[in-house]
């Protein structure tokens with residue numbers, strides 16, 4: 045099995061890369077900063093290749109996906125690359141919106157498009173595309189992070205569109221919709237400590253849940269259920285109560 049993970053140099057993507065390597069897969073890890081894997085023993089294994097690529101660059105993504113798929117093809121692509129901004133960051137620097145759109149929306153499309161082409165070219169009826177979205181994308185109104193939320197809503201929609209388009213070719217599409225996962229990036233966004241985030245899940249548990257959903261070829265996997273229930277209930281509140289929500 046050949047697995048490619050774009051956004052595999054840290055966090056959830058790195059956890060998934062280790063998981064598939066431990067399962068005996070050949071793993072291609074991709075990110076802008078491959079040197080982040082320098083201390084990772086698994087990354088030196090002959091079954092692992094590491095690639096520098098910015099997912100926002102469509103031509104570069106097409107090149108690296110074709111390189112990874114050359115020979116035996118590509119069975120599974122996971123896109124974990126993601127960028128976050130919020131109102132405070134936008135107030136400081138208006139250009140912080142651009143990476144969110146170029147990575148979370150445009151980049152996902154670049155990766156899915158290139159991987160679908162490679163899977164079809166290799167006649168892989170069992171190909172599988174996976175994106176890591178967010179429960180933020182299910183929320184109508186996401187305090188301070190509405191652009192991130194909208195980008196993840198777009199990611200969920202992109203998965204739906206690709207699922208319909210690729211079903212006739214036997215290529216599955218799974219969208220993973222997690223709540224808070226205790227990664228270094230989440231801690232960094234929260235002053236070094238994410239422990240007060242609601243229903244926080246460990247990176248290891250998130251990886252297990254994601255791998256199980258991928259193995260079942262689920263269309264959509266939302267976790268944890270408590271956060272999903274909260275987001276669903278919040279969407280049902282009348283507007284004046286939503287406005288009263290703590291900013």
Ligand SMILES: NC(=O)c1ccc[n+]([C@@H]2O[C@H](COP(=O)([O-])OP(=O)(O)OC[C@H]3O[C@@H](n4cnc5c(N)ncnc54)[C@H](OP(=O)(O)O)[C@@H]3O)[C@@H](O)[C@H]2O)c1
Nearest residue numbers: 051053054055056075076077098099125126224225227229
């Ligand atoms: N942690 C959470 O609570 C949480 C909750 C819901 C959803 N998510 C989503 O889960 C995904 C992973 O989150 P995480 O917490 O694991 O974050 P992370 O550690 O920051 O991982 C993001 C990965 O994406 C890569 N990346 C970022 N921009 C890229 C670009 N332009 N091109 C290629 N790779 C790029 C980064 O590597 P390089 O620096 O090497 O490029 C890194 O490997 C994200 O999509 C995030 O939105 C996270």
